[in-house]
Amino acid sequence: MVLKTKSSHLPWSQERAVAIVEKHRSERGPLMPILHELQDVFGHIDPRAVDLVAEALNLSKAEVYGVVTFYKDFRSEPSGTSVVHICRGEACQSMGAEQLARHAREHLAVDFGGTTSDGAVSLDQVFCLGNCALSPSVLIDGQLKGRMDEARFDELVAASRTKAR
């Protein structure tokens, strides 16, 4: 889950990436913590990071690439300025999440996994945010919002767009 907004992400820095790897490499099973921090700092997992991590942990590039692509949170490309997740779990479905999901895709003119053409909003689906008694729920830039409806969704997305500008 991308918690930071795009504006706080740093451009690629080999030095910084090496420091992140060094910080975690003595931990047991360091790959996931390393990937999390790389994405947290740079906003996505740069192909150069895959090479660097593979070399440092004595893994094949294929192994590292395989892990990066297995987990939905890890992006190989930068996200939009704002990241919006719509919950499609059963509890949210029982309160109209499918309609909300359809509305979000139409309103933003983008499918799940995509980013709006102006690069402002990345939209994705998620299965459960643990807010199942206040459905439907969305996560906007790491902020959980419950009892969501279409009008409020549009408002919140517009607000996060303004903030990011």
Add this chain to the structure above:
Amino acid sequence: MRPVVVFVPLDAAARSVGADEVATAIVREAATRQRDIRLVRNGSRGMFWLEPLVEVSTPEGRVAYGPVETESVAELLDGGMLDGAPHRLCLGRTEEISQLSRQTRFTFARVGINDPLSAADYEATEGLIGLRNALEMTPQQIVTAVTDSGLRGRGGAGFPTGIKWQTVLNTTSDLKFIVCNADEGDSGTFADRMIMEDDPFLLVEGMVIAGLAVGANEGYVYIRSEYPDAVATMAAAIDIAYLNRWLGSSVLGTDRSFDLHLRVGAGSYICGEETAMLESLEGRRGMVRAKPPLPAIAGLFGKPTVVNNVLSLATVPPILAKGAEAFRELGMGRSRGTQVFQLAGNIKHGGIVETAFGVTLGELVEGFGGGTATGRPVRAVQVGGPLGAYLPTSRFDLPMDYEAFAAAGAILGHGGVVVFDDTVDMSRQARFAMEFCAEESCGKCTPCRLGAVRGVEVIDRIVAGDDPRADLELLEDLCETMVDGSLCAMGGLTPLPVRSALEHFPEDFCHAEAGPQ
């Protein structure tokens, strides 16, 4: 005059409906009126339809107001909320709210009471008693106490916790691990999240006790990334626990050591399956392992490992504090103690209901839950998450008990109950079960990886109604293959919601002339 203590929950659910804004407004409006208050951000009481639930300390106890909107804060203060005065939003004493007073809070005893990160509050409210008792016991005595309590794994499978611990205790190794499965990915569940956000020291204490019991000095909490607040609170709680020497090289001043690490998932549902979680912790794709070997014998990095759900571990400290019998005397049949049921979805009074096993499904949904949020009739409930059966209201007499649910062709699972009203189309829910499995399958075994994709297609054809009789037969065949041939519960249980939807709601599948037999 001492400042009035005002409680506004910090729980993510409460925040999702404006608790932060309400807290800010209360501080501001109190300052304007020159009233001295002390704001405490507590956990949630778990009555989410009342959130944001504001509580005020009075000589008669805590008085609750809710649901409070930012706009009503000024009016509430003018109306005397800080003195516990009556108001249309006043709910009286919190403890006397019927949905709360009718519960038996054993694991959740402290949830919603304290500032979750106050070590002093934790100790002042019976925290660490279980751990202190455990430090006086031999490993075998701790394991025996947990076995005697009858505690079964709260993650869904219901395996006796004590027996799992006994296996790890009996396995000789220089290195053993405690892994807490905090990858609470099932829709309709939030009890694990609440423990981590609202009473995180309880989980820390439970993990240290587990370490003492089986001879492990190292533990990992694996939290899903979809829970950013839980991740932040657990990280802070672990730091504070080290500062207080509840963790580290000398637990509570003894020669026993326990180190606890936090790991974060990355958006993969299957990592809630224990062996996939171990793979993920080791830095690999979350692919399910074949069993045997059991993780209790060869788990994390090949070492004997206790893998327990958050609620299982969080129930251990009160068991050791109050005695195994205090837990065992509650419940029914082989389902001992209390379960933290979670009422979710289209429900009027959604939230946590901790009560002894044996309460009926109907009592939970209608009695505690008050029916649907939309006010329409209940049509179906799904119990036990996305891999659980859909049940009609005619099964509301079922007692919440592992064996009773199994006998009814359902699973109790983790006790999450998702309610649907009469607008639900059960063929869509059945299709979604397959779609979800296709999306989240780890891909290791064929019945799950391919079966789920074929399942979506065949349900689409059944609903289209070209040759439903043949397609229903094919679906049944496919379900059988998935149940018998899948490596784990993902593929093995996905047919449960599908078959139960077909069995109880066949009318939703036959839009054409020939329906299911």
